[in-house]
Amino acid sequence: MSLIDTVSLPRSFRLPRVDGLIQWIVPLAIIAIWQVASVTGFVPTRVLPAPSDVVLAGWKLLLSGELVRNIWVSFWRASIGFLIGGSIGFAFGLANGLSQLSAKLTDTTLQMVRNVPHLALIPLVILWFGIDESAKLFLVALGVFFPIYLNTLHGIRTVDPQLIEMGRIYGMTDSELFRRVIFPGALPSIFVGIRFALGIMWLTLIVAETIAASSGLGYMAMQAREFMLIDVVVLSILIYALLGKLADSASRVLERLTLSWHPAFQKR
Amino acid sequence: MQTALRTSLPETELASRANFAPQARMLREERPLQTSGLPLSIRGLRKSFGDNEVLRGIDLYIPAGQFVAIVGKSGCGKSTLLRLIAGLEKIDAGSISFGDAVQPEDIRVMFQEPRLLPWARVLSNVEVGLGRDRASADAHARAEKALTEVGLTDKRDQWPSVLSGGQKQRVALARALVSRPRVLAFDEPLGALDALTRISMQRLLERVWRDQGFTAILVTHDVSEAVALADRVLVIDEGRIAHDVTVNAARPRQRGSAELASLEGSILSHLLSADDRT
Ligand SMILES: Nc1ncnc2c1ncn2[C@@H]1O[C@H](COP(=O)(O)OP(=O)(O)O)[C@@H](O)[C@H]1O
Numbered sequence: 082m083s084l085i086d087t088v089s090l091p092r093s094f095r096l097p098r099v100d101g102l103i104q105w106i107v108p109l110a111i112i113a114i115w116q117v118a119s120v121t122g123f124v125p126t127r128v129l130p131a132p133s134d135v136v137l138a139g140w141k142l143l144l145s146g147e148l149v150r151n152i153w154v155s156f157w158r159a160s161i162g163f164l165i166g167g168s169i170g171f172a173f174g175l176a177n178g179l180s181q182l183s184a185k186l187t188d189t190t191l192q193m194v195r196n197v198p199h200l201a202l203i204p205l206v207i208l209w210f211g212i213d214e215s216a217k218l219f220l221v222a223l224g225v226f227f228p229i230y231l232n233t234l235h236g237i238r239t240v241d242p243q244l245i246e247m248g249r250i251y252g253m254t255d256s257e258l259f260r261r262v263i264f265p266g267a268l269p270s271i272f273v274g275i276r277f278a279l280g281i282m283w284l285t286l287i288v289a290e291t292i293a294a295s296s297g298l299g300y301m302a303m304q305a306r307e308f309m310l311i312d313v314v315v316l317s318i319l320i321y322a323l324l325g326k327l328a329d330s331a332s333r334v335l336e337r338l339t340l341s342w343h344p345a346f347q348k349r
Numbered sequence: 350m351q352t353a354l355r356t357s358l359p360e361t362e363l364a365s366r367a368n369f370a371p372q373a374r375m376l377r378e379e380r381p382l383q384t385s386g387l388p389l390s391i392r393g394l395r396k397s398f399g400d401n402e403v404l405r406g407i408d409l410y411i412p413a414g415q416f417v418a419i420v421g422k423s424g425c426g427k428s429t430l431l432r433l434i435a436g437l438e439k440i441d442a443g444s445i446s447f448g449d450a451v452q453p454e455d456i457r458v459m460f461q462e463p464r465l466l467p468w469a470r471v472l473s474n475v476e477v478g479l480g481r482d483r484a485s486a487d488a489h490a491r492a493e494k495a496l497t498e499v500g501l502t503d504k505r506d507q508w509p510s511v512l513s514g515g516q517k518q519r520v521a522l523a524r525a526l527v528s529r530p531r532v533l534a535f536d537e538p539l540g541a542l543d544a545l546t547r548i549s550m551q552r553l554l555e556r557v558w559r560d561q562g563f564t565a566i567l568v569t570h571d572v573s574e575a576v577a578l579a580d581r582v583l584v585i586d587e588g589r590i591a592h593d594v595t596v597n598a599a600r601p602r603q604r605g606s607a608e609l610a611s612l613e614g615s616i617l618s619h620l621l622s623a624d625d626r627t
């Protein structure tokens with residue numbers, strides 16, 4: 082996906098110097114308009130606090146250490162859940178992409194499970210794990226599993242068979258063939274899976290923390306709602322957005338580094 | 350027509366040519382200088398895919414270092430024959446033998462598609478061709494030498510995606526050459542190139558063949574390419590070798606000369622008469 086939007090940018094629209102700044106114009110304008118609307122009372126602060134109030138609330142929470150603690154908890158849950166679900170999905174994707182037997186054995190079952198929306202399992206998960214850490218990790222891992230599994234599988238199955246034949250002709254062993262042909266060939270697709278999975282990871286975590294948690298950003302937002310601290314609620318939402326953006330950027334950087342051979346990532 | 354074309358070479362002549370290479374060199378300057386090539390002998394070769402009998406008994410002897418072109422209408426089994434020679438398909442019946450104990454590195458194939466690894470730089474794509482010697486200390490040096498042979502030294506650190514079609518095919522050639530193969534099989538390697546690039550690639554193929562003396566087997570749909578490059582042109586029809594035409598023109602050959610043109614005409618008429626029957 083990212084490959085496409087990088088390619089389709091016509092060259093004439095690329096102004097290297099301004100490029101980095103241009104994307105911030107709209108968000109900054111929105112914040113400015115929002116601030117003015119709040120200060121003039123056009124938007125009541127009960128509905129939406131001014132950006133300055135949100136920043137102030139953030140500053141207070143930062144000083145008390147509560148903000149860092151909650152962000153850390155959420156970040157930890159997201160990463161561990163992602164690692165668990167991602168590794169299992171990757172392992173199944175590899176196994177089913179490389180072995181017919183394994184695919185016959187598990188693929189149909191996995192495709193069936195995929196049709197259950199994982200968030201629908203929340204009541205069941207609460208019954209199983211309570212509002213324990215494992216409940217959140219389980220949900221995140223489950224949500225992350227499928228995009229990684231499907232895209233790894235797809236990536237491996239669509240590696241050019243002519244390249245595989247070439248590798249065999251030139252005497253590559255199975256492990257060399259995997260390392261030099263199959264895995265690099267599947268990598269672009271695996272990255273598509275990772276970026277999908279990152280989106281699902283945050284979404285799952287927000288829902289899970291809002292419904293069943295005693296710490297984390299989602300919990301912080303729910304607490305704030307009870308005490309009518311609307312600035313904290315908005316702050317939590319913004320931090321979620323920021324973390325999501327950060328995760329996406331990190332995966333893009335990784336993609337750029339590992340796929341530098343790809344025509345879409347080459348400096349002209 | 351047929352009188353000008355020798356249908357098959359007597360075995361005795363072939364044997365003597367292989368044994369007394371220096372004399373042969375004096376007699377016919379166009380032979381490769383040293384023949385590192387392997388002779389190839391095919392007996393009663395058959396291959397079917399399901400009910401489709403593709404090859405119905407191929408008998409063929411190719412002396413070491415010969416440049417053979419194979420032509421025939423599309424779907425007649427040229428690629429299948431080449432893949433059998435390269436060991437990429439299982440033989441149904443018959444045999445293919447090389448005069449010597451062959452190593453996997455002795456036989457190389459080049460396809461119409463360059464089949465380069467897009468995620469490996471040009472030089473490491475060439476190193477792939479070393480087969481089991483990939484890890485050896487002189488791998489780099491050997492790969493660079495092969496790149497020099499095809500005139501692409503300056504592209505060694507590029508990604509394949511920035512190369513032109515002809516350059517990619519030259520990298521594929523370097524990869525095939527780097528292990529010093531003794532038989533090199535080409536399956537329409539120039540089929541996807543434009544006319545000008547084709548001609549310069551044909552010259553390159555002829556040059557490396559003369560320098561290295563491997564046995565060359567070239568499948569092509571271009572009869573003028575076949576007569577320009579080969580010592581001998583085989584026409585395959587209905588699963589058999591229908592015609593075996595010797596090209597005696599001296600090298601370097603004059604493209605478009607009357608001699609080559611008349612040979613080309615006669616081979617084309619064989620192909621067309623085969624086409625009329627279907
Ligand atoms: N792997 C395969 N499975 C089934 N049929 C094949 C296979 N490879 C080739 N064939 C068939 O064998 C015939 C000869 O194919 P090929 O050798 O590729 O012809 P060409 O002379 O054009 O190179 C064709 O009819 C083709 O459909």
Ligand SMILES: [Mg+2]
Pocket residue numbers: 427428536
């Ligand atoms: Mg073919």
